[in-house]
Amino acid sequence: MVDPIRSLLATGTKLWLDSIDPDLVRSNRAMGATGATSNPIIVADLLATGRFDGDLERLTDDDHSDEEIAWLMTDKLVREAQAVFLPVHKETGGNDGYVSFELDPLLEDPRSNLPQQQRVSEYVRLARQWSEGHQNRMIKVPATPAGLAALEEIVANGATVNVTLIFSMRQYQQARDAVWRGAQRRNDLNGFKSVYSIFVSRLDVYTEKAVPQLSPAAQGMVGILNAKRIWAENQRFWAERPTPLHQEMVFASTGTKKPSDAPWKYVEAFAGSDIQTNPPATNEAVAGSGRTFTRQVDQLPPAAVVEEIDREVDMVKLEATLMEEGISKFADPQKRLLALVAKKRTALA
Numbered sequence: 456m457v458d459p460i461r462s463l464l465a466t467g468t469k470l471w472l473d474s475i476d477p478d479l480v481r482s483n484r485a486m487g488a489t490g491a492t493s494n495p496i497i498v499a500d501l502l503a504t505g506r507f508d509g510d511l512e513r514l515t516d517d518d519h520s521d522e523e524i525a526w527l528m529t530d531k532l533v534r535e536a537q538a539v540f541l542p543v544h545k546e547t548g549g550n551d552g553y554v555s556f557e558l559d560p561l562l563e564d565p566r567s568n569l570p571q572q573q574r575v576s577e578y579v580r581l582a583r584q585w586s587e588g589h590q591n592r593m594i595k596v597p598a599t600p601a602g603l604a605a606l607e608e609i610v611a612n613g614a615t616v617n618v619t620l621i622f623s624m625r626q627y628q629q630a631r632d633a634v635w636r637g638a639q640r641r642n643d644l645n646g647f648k649s650v651y652s653i654f655v656s657r658l659d660v661y662t663e664k665a666v667p668q669l670s671p672a673a674q675g676m677v678g679i680l681n682a683k684r685i686w687a688e689n690q691r692f693w694a695e696r697p698t699p700l701h702q703e704m705v706f707a708s709t710g711t712k713k714p715s716d717a718p719w720k721y722v723e724a725f726a727g728s729d730i731q732t733n734p735p736a737t738n739e740a741v742a743g744s745g746r747t748f749t750r751q752v753d754q755l756p757p758a759a760v761v762e763e764i765d766r767e768v769d770m771v772k773l774e775a776t777l778m779e780e781g782i783s784k785f786a787d788p789q790k791r792l793l794a795l796v797a798k799k800r801t802a803l804a
Contacts (some may be wrong), residue, residue, distance in 0.1 A: 459741050460487050463748040469551055469665055470764050471705070475536045476501055479735050486742065491536045492555040492617070492707075493592075494596070495788035496530050498793050502657050505627045511796070512803045521796045525789075528796075529556070530585070544591035549646060549699050554584050555617045557595040563602075564786040573675040574601035579608045585737075586614040593617040593650065597785060598626040601777070603633055610637025610649070617705065619652040620781050623774040627651055627685045631692060638698070648700045650730060653682045653687065655709040655721050657777055665776070666768055671762045675716065677773075679724045681720050682706055682766055683755060686729065704729040710737045719744055727752035 464470060472483040473499055483491075501507065507528065514524045536554040541641035544552030558581045559568065562574045569577075578601060582594045594673075596602045596609060596621040609615060610633075618630040634649045642645065656679035662669060686704045693702045703768050709731055711719040717723075718740035727730060727750030733741070754762055 457745055457747050459653045459744045459746050460738070461599035462746070463722065463741065466727040466748055468726050468728065468748075469703075469730045469736070471553075471730055472738065473497075473710075473732045473734045475532045475554065476735075477532070477535055480536045480539050480543050482740060483735070484539050486738065489551045490553045490555075490730070490732075490740070492539055492705075493533055494534075494557050494595075495525075495527065495529075495560060496791045498525070498532060499788060499792040500534065500798065502792070502795055504533040508799065508803060511799050513629050515800050515803060521800065524800070525792050533592065537717060541591055548700070549590075549648060553591050553593045553615065553617075553648075553650075555595045555596065557619070558582060558585070560597075560785045560789040563597060563599055563782050564790075565782065571601055571604070573689075575750075578602060579612070579726065582609040582616075583612055589720075593648075595619050596605045597781075598630050599782065603629050606630060606633035607637040609632075610634050610647075611640035612637075613641065613646075614647045615646075617650045617652055620778070620785065621651055621653045621685075621708070622658065622771055622777045622781070623681070624685055624688065626641055626689070626774065627653065631689070634702075635696065641743060642706065644698050644725060647698055648702070650703045650705045652705040652707040652732070653683075653685050653692075654777070655679065655682050655706060656712050656779075657781075660712050661773055661798075662768060665773075667768055668761060672757070673760045673767070675713070676760055677764055677768055678708075679721065680756055680761060681770075683752065684718045686752060686769075687692045690728075706731045710734045717744075719746065723748060723751060724751050726750055730787075740786075789801070 457627045473492055475491055475493045532557050533554050540552040540701050562577055594614045594618045598618055621627050638647045655678035659675050662677045689704050689779045706725045711718055711720050718737055722741050726748040
C-alpha cells in the first residue's frame with residue numbers, strides 16, 4: 456500500500472509543520488515531519504483552547520504584563536517543539552530539526568509609525584534575545600524594509616534565520632544578499648544556516664481577483680511558477696558559494712484556498728527539494744491521498760503558460776499589494792494574541 460508521506464519525503468522534500476501544538480508536533484513527527492514553525496495566530500489559537508490556562512494563571516500570579524505573558528508562552532511552546540525536533544537537528548548536523556520563532560510583528564504596525572532605524576535596531580536586539588542559547592531555533596524576520604535592513608547584523612551576531620513574507624524574486628535576492636554579507640562577518644561558516652520562506656497560495660488568490668484575464672491553464676499557476684524560479688535561483692547562488700550547511704527555500708502558504716483545487720496541489724508541485732511548511736490539515740490530506748509523489752520542483756509549467764504569466768502579471772504591483780496585505784496580517788494577529796491574554800487574565804482572576 457502506498458504511503459504518500461513516505462513517497463513525498465523520498466523525493467527529497469523536508470516536511471515542516473505549520474503549528475507548534477504539542478499534540479500535533481508529536482503526531483506529525485511520527486508521520487515524518489522534521490521541523491515546525493510558529494506565529495501569533497498559532498499561539499493565540501492554542502491559548503484560546505484553554506489547554507494552557509494553568510500556565511497563564513501562574514504567569515499572571517507572578518505579576519507579568521500581558522505582553523510578557525504572550526512572549527513567555529510563545530517561548531515555552533517553541534521550546535517544547537524544539538525538544539521534539541532536537542534529535543533531528545543532531546542527526547543532520549544542523550541541517551534540519553528547527554522550529555521558527557517570529558519576532559514582534561507590532562514593529563511593522565503602520566499605526567505605530569516607528570522610525571525605520573528604530574525598527575531595525577529592535578529586530579537586531581530581539582533576534583539576539585530570543586536566539587541566545589538555542590541550538591535549533593530559527594529567528595523569523597520579515598522581508599519588510601526594516602527586516603531586510605536588520606538581516607546582515609542579525610546573521611553576523613550568530614542567529615539562524617528564516618526570512619519570511621517573501622512574495623517576489625526581488626525580496627528574496629535582497630534577503631539572501633544581506634544574509635550572505637552577515638555570514639561573511641562571522642569567524643567561520645560552521646553552523647551558518649538560513650532559509651527563505653516564499654509564500655505561494657496568496658499569489659494565486661491575488662491573480663484571480665487582479666488578473667482575471669489569465670487563461671484557465673495559467674490561473675492558479677502564478678504562485679508555483681514564481682516559487683520554482685526563486686528555488687532555482689537559490690540553488691544557483693549557493694552552488695557558487697558552498698557552505699557546510701544547506702541554505703534552503705521554504706515553500707510556505709501551501710494550503711489551497713479554492714475548494715476546487717486538490718489539497719495537495721502545492722505539495723505535489725514542489726516535491727523533490729528543500730522544505731515545505733504545511734498546515735496540519737494539508738498534511739492530513741496528503742497522508743490520506745493515496746498518491747505517490749515524484750520530483751516536480753524543477754519542472755516549470757508549459758512554455759505557453761510561462762509566457763502568458765510573464766506578459767499579463769505585473770510582479771511589481773503584485774509584490775506591493777501582497778506586502779501591504781501581509782504587513783496587516785502580520786501585525787493584527789499579535790494584537791489579537793495580546794487581547795486574548797488580557798481576557799484570559801480577567802477570567803482566571
